[in-house]
Amino acid sequence: MDKSLEFKEKLSSGFDSLEASLNGGSKLPLHEIRKNSLKFFLEANYPTLKDEEWKYTNLTGLLDLNFEFPDNKSSLLIESELEEFLSEREKYYNLVFINGVFSPESSDLIKFNGIIVSDLKFAVRNYYNLIEPHLGKIINPEFTIFTALNSAYINEGVFIHAHKNKVLDRPVRIVYFNNSDRNYIYQPRNLFLLEENSQVKVIEVYASSNESTYFTNSVTEGLVEDRAILEHVKLQQESKSAFHITATDISVKKEAQYHAYNVAFGSILTRNDINARFAGEHSEITLNGLFLGSGKQLIDNHTLIDHAVPHCRSHQLYKGVLNGLSRGVFNGKVMVRKDAQKTNAFQENKTILMSDDARIDTKPQLEIFADDVKCTHGATIGRLNEDSIFYLRSRGFGLELARTTLINAFATDAVHTITIDDIRNQIEEMIAANLSS
Amino acid sequence: MIEIKNLRAAIDGKEILKGINLTVNNGEVHAIMGPNGSGKSTLAQVIAGREEYEVLEGEVIFNGKNILELSPEDRAREGIFLAFQYPVEIPGVSNVNLLRNALNEIKKYRGEDALDAMDFLKMMKERMKLVNMTQDLLSRSVNEGFSGGEKKRNEIFQMAVLNPKLGILDETDSGLDIDALRIVASGVNALRSKENSFILVTHYQRLLDYIVPDFVHVLYQGRIIKSGDKSLALFLEEKGYDWINEHAEEFVAN
Numbered sequence: 001m002d003k004s005l006e007f008k009e010k011l012s013s014g015f016d017s018l019e020a021s022l023n024g025g026s027k028l029p030l031h032e033i034r035k036n037s038l039k040f041f042l043e044a045n046y047p048t049l050k051d052e053e054w055k056y057t058n059l060t061g062l063l064d065l066n067f068e069f070p071d072n073k074s075s076l077l078i079e080s081e082l083e084e085f086l087s088e089r090e091k092y093y094n095l096v097f098i099n100g101v102f103s104p105e106s107s108d109l110i111k112f113n114g115i116i117v118s119d120l121k122f123a124v125r126n127y128y129n130l131i132e133p134h135l136g137k138i139i140n141p142e143f144t145i146f147t148a149l150n151s152a153y154i155n156e157g158v159f160i161h162a163h164k165n166k167v168l169d170r171p172v173r174i175v176y177f178n179n180s181d182r183n184y185i186y187q188p189r190n191l192f193l194l195e196e197n198s199q200v201k202v203i204e205v206y207a208s209s210n211e212s213t214y215f216t217n218s219v220t221e222g223l224v225e226d227r228a229i230l231e232h233v234k235l236q237q238e239s240k241s242a243f244h245i246t247a248t249d250i251s252v253k254k255e256a257q258y259h260a261y262n263v264a265f266g267s268i269l270t271r272n273d274i275n276a277r278f279a280g281e282h283s284e285i286t287l288n289g290l291f292l293g294s295g296k297q298l299i300d301n302h303t304l305i306d307h308a309v310p311h312c313r314s315h316q317l318y319k320g321v322l323n324g325l326s327r328g329v330f331n332g333k334v335m336v337r338k339d340a341q342k343t344n345a346f347q348e349n350k351t352i353l354m355s356d357d358a359r360i361d362t363k364p365q366l367e368i369f370a371d372d373v374k375c376t377h378g379a380t381i382g383r384l385n386e387d388s389i390f391y392l393r394s395r396g397f398g399l400e401l402a403r404t405t406l407i408n409a410f411a412t413d414a415v416h417t418i419t420i421d422d423i424r425n426q427i428e429e430m431i432a433a434n435l436s437s
Numbered sequence: 438m439i440e441i442k443n444l445r446a447a448i449d450g451k452e453i454l455k456g457i458n459l460t461v462n463n464g465e466v467h468a469i470m471g472p473n474g475s476g477k478s479t480l481a482q483v484i485a486g487r488e489e490y491e492v493l494e495g496e497v498i499f500n501g502k503n504i505l506e507l508s509p510e511d512r513a514r515e516g517i518f519l520a521f522q523y524p525v526e527i528p529g530v531s532n533v534n535l536l537r538n539a540l541n542e543i544k545k546y547r548g549e550d551a552l553d554a555m556d557f558l559k560m561m562k563e564r565m566k567l568v569n570m571t572q573d574l575l576s577r578s579v580n581e582g583f584s585g586g587e588k589k590r591n592e593i594f595q596m597a598v599l600n601p602k603l604g605i606l607d608e609t610d611s612g613l614d615i616d617a618l619r620i621v622a623s624g625v626n627a628l629r630s631k632e633n634s635f636i637l638v639t640h641y642q643r644l645l646d647y648i649v650p651d652f653v654h655v656l657y658q659g660r661i662i663k664s665g666d667k668s669l670a671l672f673l674e675e676k677g678y679d680w681i682n683e684h685a686e687e688f689v690a691n
């Protein structure tokens with residue numbers, strides 16, 4: 001049998017038991033989205049290198065996995081392994097998923113003062129009226145075959161809702177922690193809704209404590225209404241045998257701000273699609289990213305900023321550090337529609353290749369249909385500056401420290417505007433640890 | 438302090454240093470002069486451990502150790518400091534960060550405790566005065582956007598903080614206005630002691646008015662062709678390098 005057919009069969013086999021577990025949930029309109037998405041998943045072509053959107057990313061490795069679907073038994077809490085990713089608990093609202101299953105014991109569910117932070121299952125039961133208008137409607141479930149797969153299994157994930165004028169006092173930290181070697185497929189689905197003039201900070205952590213094989217296929221949708229501000233950090237450091245595919249889609253209304261920081265230490269294969277759309281004037285979007293690859297890792301970042309309305313400003317800075325045989329992809333699309341006058345769009349991708357065999361494919365794509373706009377883009381590929389390394393060594397820095405210092409300096413401007421100090425520091429420490437390993 | 442014996446070094450297959458012999462004792466200041474391209478910076482960089490240069494022959498003994506076998510960082514930790522002719526700019530790394538790490542690395546090597554934050558700040562303040570370093574320059578990224586003179590002053594400031602046994606100043610005086618020159622010179626003089634030595638690479642007698650050397654050497658086409666006391670610098674200033682060119686044959690023959 002064709003491998004991709006087998007793949008589809010394997011991955012649709014969990015649908016019936018999900019459906020059975022939903023009880024009354026299968027009567028909600030949400031279930032229609034699941035069913036339609038499953039249908040699309042089964043009918044769509046499995047991407048190959050011939051598809052323009054996947055030309056650098058070979059997905060055949062995924063076809064060989066014998067997937068299992070996580071169930072309640074898969075949630076094995078190993079406190080000590082988890083602790084590392086839950087440092088300074090009290091500074092955050094934490095939502096923890098262990099091997100694909102929400103862990104209420106390790107999480108803080110909150111509903112107060114007009115803010116809801118909860119797992120998605122709970123939210124579907126209790127706040128369905130808030131969810132219904134948006135879930136599966138900000139992102140097109142048929143965006144890719146993987147978005148459809150995720151949409152067919154919408155169940156676990158996180159729901160955040162901020163009422164008008166509410167400012168969440170701590171960042172929400174979502175930890176997706178995996179350490180099972182049973183070829184689990186994890187499909188988190190997140191929905192962030194920020195009403196007018198509200199403010200929320202979210203950190204998504206995808207982590208693993210070992211080299212287990214699994215497939216994370218997550219989707220995040222968000223709506224940032226007028227004058228609201230969403231800061232969104234995604235920190236991914238997964239097993240070197242894991243596959244990770246994510247799609248994010250955020251809609252930004254009038255005078256609102258969305259700031260995303262996509263920090264990837266990768267898995268064996270990582271694909272990020274981040275789409276952000278201006279749906280109101282005088283708004284601001286940041287899509288920054290930092291990716292560090294080593295070994296045989298592939299980290300593929302696709303971004304799309306849709307300037308659909310005038311007077312908006314977007315900023316994209318993607319920095320890559322690639323070691324060993326690793327490969328990076330940056331494909332940044334900026335669309336400036338006919339009416340989007342006075343658009344200001346900045347895009348830059350800078351990569352340092354640390355070895356002869358590392359490789360980056362970078363492709364800026366600007367599609368500009370308005371005439372009164374300011375759009376700049378650039379891409380550079382280089383190596384660590386030998387003069388700088390020698391300079392630091394001549395001051396007593398060991399070679400290792402000289403390198404990490406320079407790489408940190410190179411990398412930090414992609415993340416220095418993160419307003420959560422602890423996270424910035426954590427990223428710096430992760431960079432140092434990554435380089436010395 | 439340092440003893441350089443028959444040092445020959447090449448870069449990209451081209452021999453630049455063709456047998457350098459030079460001994461600097463504790464507490465001495467030596468000036469090295471010589472025309473452009475004669476190999477002065479090459480000598481400085483080879484002593485500091487730049488790996489692009491291939492050492493073909495010879496030894497460099499620093500306080501009893503043959504440092505040619507040491508990494509650049511270990512040479513720095515042993516007490517060698519090079520003030521670069523062209524200091525690099527390092528965006529994203531602050532001067533404070535550089536110096537704190539450098540000091541700690543050096544102390545670790547020597548088995549000493551790291552400086553605590555208070556002592557470090559106190560020491561920085563003290564050394565800043567020595568070369569009129571401003572807080573603004575200190576907190577900025579290393580040399581980024583610094584004027585030529587500010588970069589040179591920063592080199593001397595770093596040297597003052599790291600307090601090396603041997604300071605090699607590669608044309609630190611070039612590009613300095615007269616006030617800055619005085620400041621840099623008084624900084625060096627303040628660091629001068631019976632234990633510390635300096636090698637000053639310069640083109641100008643002017644610097645030597647402020648930092649009076651014990652010896653002056655002329656480097657020409659990869660060899661030291663003449664050595665003398667400070668009057669040699671005056672002599673060169675008067676006669677120019679043309680004079681050397683004309684008499685080079687005799688020197689080399691000697």
Ligand SMILES: Nc1ncnc2c1ncn2[C@@H]1O[C@H](COP(=O)(O)OP(=O)(O)OP(=O)(O)O)[C@@H](O)[C@H]1O
Pocket residue numbers: 448449451453471472473474475476477478479480522
């Ligand atoms: N990569 C290289 N390949 C070949 N020759 C080189 C290389 N790098 C330097 N040189 C040569 O080495 C020689 C010595 O250079 P060096 O910088 O040591 O001179 P210098 O005495 O410091 O001169 P200046 O007074 O101009 O600073 C020069 O002729 C230079 O062109």
Ligand SMILES: [Mg+2]
Pocket residue numbers: 477478479522607608
């Ligand atoms: Mg020179």
